[in-house]
Amino acid sequence: MLLSGINTDLATMVSVVAGCSNTGMLLLGRTLHGYAIKASFGRELTLNNSLLDMYSKSGDLNSAIQVFETMGERSVVSWTSMIAGYAREGLSDMSVRLFHEMEKEGISPDIFTITTILHACACTGLLENGKDVHNYIKENKMQSDLFVSNALMDMYAKCGSMGDAHLVFSEMQVKDIVSWNTMIGGYSKNSLPNEALNLFVEMQYNSKPNSITMACILPACASLAALERGQEIHGHILRNGFSLDRHVANALVDMYLKCGALGLARLLFDMIPAKDLVSWTVMVAGYGMHGYGSEAIAAFNEMRNSGIEPDEVSFISILYACSHSGLLDEGWGFFNMMRNNCGIEPKLEHYACIVDLLARTGNLSKAYRFIKRMPIEPDATIWGALLCGCRIYHDVKLAEKVAEHVFELEPENTGYYVLLANIYAEAEKWEEVKKLRERIGRRGLRKNPGCSWIEIKGKVHIFVAGDSSHPLANKIELLLKKTRTRMKEEGHFPKMRYALIKADDTEKEMALCGHSEKIAMAFGILSLPPGKTVRVTKNLRVCGDCHEMAKFMSKMVKRDIILRDTNRFHHFKDGSCSCRGHW
DNA sequence: GTAGGGTTAG
Secondary structure, eight states, X not given: OTTTTOOOOHHHHHHHHHHHHHHTOHHHHHHHHHHHHHTTOTTOHHHHHHHHHHHHHTTOHHHHHHHHHHOSOXXXXXXXXXXXXXXXXXXXXXXHHHHHHHHHTTOOOOHHHHHHHHXXXXXXXXXXXXXXXXXXHHHTTOTTSHHHHHHHHHHHHHTTOHHHHHHHHHHOSSOOHHHHHHHHHHHHHTTOHHHHHHHHHHHTTTSOOOHHHHHHHHHHHHHHTOHHHHHHHHHHHHHTTOTTOHHHHHHHHHHHHHTTOHHHHHHHHHHOSSOOHHHHHHXXXXXXXXXXXXXXXXXHHHHHHTTOOOOHHHHHHHHHHHHHTTXXXXXXXXXXXXXXXXXXXXXXXXXXXXXXXXXXXXXXXXHHHHHHTOSSOOXXXXXXXXXXXXXXXXXXXXXXXXXXXXXXXXXXXXXXXXXHHHHHHHTTOHHHHHHHHHHHHHTTOOOOOOEEEEEETTEEEEEXXXXXXXXTHHHHHXXXXXXXXXXXXXXXXXXXXXXXXXXOHHHHHHHHHTOHHHHHHHHHHHHSOTTOOEEEEESXXXXXXXXXXHHHHHHHTTOOEEEEOSSOXXXXXXXXXXXXXXX
């Protein structure tokens, strides 16, 4: 246009600057800024607004602020763009400050401003500020706007307040696909997978799911290890041509990995044409969970060779992979690579991996010193990782010292009291177990009950410890008794230490037999066709005695058993387990 | 003919 000698006017300049902001062409944008000033558009409101947006969307917040500060006239559009600019850089507090400032200047926020400020609150979990905005919305009758209600639900979801999100959702007269996706994704992210799945079913009577819906619902299947539900959704993805979406492809691989289907996951991973950082991180974490440490390392190196730089999340994956396979030197190597070669400052999660790695490999005092020398304040998970190590190596004395740190940091978390109680029980210090029980009792805490579940023909069967309500309860008990007898015949005696009670051996054995994972495994063996892999998931860590029995059962009934606990997978096959003792 | 907003994977 310029070469043809046609003059630009304000509309031309605004359009082309907007073009730059939507493609992040900062350099061309700057040039246009200069050109516009020379062409004497420098005081035009619409031009300054588009420049402000261009700078903030291209990541040059300082220039955006410069435009905002120097422009003569400011409209609601200018304020909204500036608020969005701060939010984009993670400076939500500044967004909120600006929001109040604009009201003071007598400029009323409109629905664009409201969605922007809600997004800012969502990004950093500013629930209280978000609630203030909600009140403003009610006072100004803005809730009928879809964008506003959707942003409001997302704010509540990201602040972890799904009850409030659902309230907004249920009061919406009109819902669109974004409304459904926001709720489903919110439930998935807030560890409410059943709610996510139920809403997904309900959605299909109202709205047609899209690829984003798939990316929202798959993590729910993953967290439940609901393989069959996940496969149904995979079918949905194939029928609707969503497979090419990389978010969906990555979520699928992750789902199969967390459902224990490593081979299928690898197959799908190989089919992703352009693997990104998330694809690789998922695969590395998956190998780690399944105990394939060297495969995880190979994948991590392959990723780097393909030119993808690891970030802090992918380092968590590789460090955990090392820890699950007991690869101490390799783990240290990655920890140092992260700091020295990649310039990533380790966070609590990374320190937790190293403590875990040291503790699991028996370097308890080294782990203790490592924690003491950490440049950031350790949290309960850090000390908890060492406490786990104390259990593996039966170090009661250190355990007591470590436990006090843990109890101070997370006095409400019963898991840690139980862990220490286990350490005492395994050392047969029953007096101490009793004292600990009293301590829990005084606080009015209750142990998180163990439960295990198994999916059969799409239905999830849940078992809690001591469960005898199931129709097959008698058969289950019979199978467990038979297994125990055969185990004893071959010299495997029950690991009474895991019974956690002071009782005689028969009682202990009964308590152990009631563990939910045993019941679920037995139920799977009885219910699934011969040869089919039994897949059980448990909400806590697997018990040592159950682990022994699972190994034996896999040989006795000639069947693969895959048990997922909170920490990792155990593949039992022909009498041994893939974890090789690292758990 | 021109400026600002909501949902997705580790």
